[in-house]
Amino acid sequence: MDLISAFLKCASEKNFQQLAKEFLPQYSALISKAGGMLSPETLDAIHKALQEGKLSDVMSQIQEVISAAENAVLEVAVIGEAGTGKSSFINALRGVGHEAAESADVGTVETTKCKTPYQHPKYPKVIFWDLPGTGTPDFHTDTYLDRVGFANYDFFVIISSSRFSLNDALLAKKIQDAGKKFYFVRTKVDSDLYNEKKTKPTTFKKENVLQRIRDYCLDNLMDIGVTAPHIFLISNFDLGSFDFPKLEETLLKELPGHKRHMFALLLPNISDVSIELKKHFLQEKICLEALKSAAVCFIPFMTFFSGFDLAQQEQCLKDYRSYFGLDDTSIKEIAENLDTPLEDIKGELKCLDFWSLAKDDNIIAQARRAAEAFYAVNGGPGSSVFQALKVYYRRTQFLNMVVDDAKHLLRKMEKANVA
Ligand SMILES: Nc1nc2c(ncn2[C@@H]2O[C@H](COP(=O)(O)OP(=O)(O)OP(=O)(O)O)[C@@H](O)[C@H]2O)c(=O)[nH]1
């Protein structure tokens, strides 16, 4: 039984102890291993409200969490010496190509001279700050953090490439001492591997080279007194390989619950694992919204919306497509990268035909089945419950369809080697 059915059954029977008991394991099964939107405090509060049968408290707690997640602001500072790959990293996370007009400049000469904000094109409340090179003559470790207004950032990403910079290590220590989080990202490992293979073809071992780079970064950071640093080896040209997936997961885990949702949505679709991760976050939101609507049905005299009209459904599908990079612009880009006619690509996707998805009657049958527990006790179709369930199953159907298509396109791109 899923969270919603369990809720309806227990709430209908007024079995609140059982409801509270089932909630935590059901919620844990729903969310990704990087966590979900609910903080431990909110989980406790919801658990307590369920135990006491205070469904209006459950409803308001969930509403608060959803609003906080939708309005979350995220400011990420990206720092490091000139030419280490800061702009490339920011572009990768913003999902913009290096040549796109709105991308952060990428070049072989020092292109970032002042603090520049880059808004995420799809999530305007997410801003990446490309900060001045730490290797420039006017850089002073003592004043740098104050100068860039360090308190404003959610976390820091220190980017380093081949040579280890003492300034970066000193800065890492200062960030840690100030109680902020930093992640040490060592870029260009693709070039390191390429060079090592060229120069030492007989003794070359990928894992050994990567381990050596990791140890070198770790030793240098620990020498300065940084404790337990997170180090990630990446290639900005190949995010699916090396430590980028681990970096995504670590960032998600360490962000506060309400900021996780938006950050999860902006992560690039680099693998089935990252697509599934994003799916978990959306499934959680769908479920919490349904839970909120279901809770309302048990509160006397609460008015409740009566539907999810076609325009809202169409928008919902459009949003999901956008989260997974299947909006019209992205599909066009993918077709160009694959050198395949746009119509052929479109023909392979199931999520583009809103009308045939919206006609799927299976949703009504699913909603009816799930509402049975409620009807059995309350007698007769409670229309609010039925409507809430229809929204829940419709959103889930759209999400599953978009996820399938996203995985299909990823596989095609991997095959053509353009992912
Ligand atoms: N091989 C490889 N090259 C990279 C990687 N990341 C960036 N580059 C290249 O390194 C050069 C510098 O990258 P940028 O992203 O401009 O570096 P930056 O830190 O923003 O540089 P400044 O703005 O000058 O401080 C460019 O030619 C990039 O294409 C990577 O992971 N691997």
Ligand SMILES: [Mg+2]
């Ligand atoms: Mg730059």
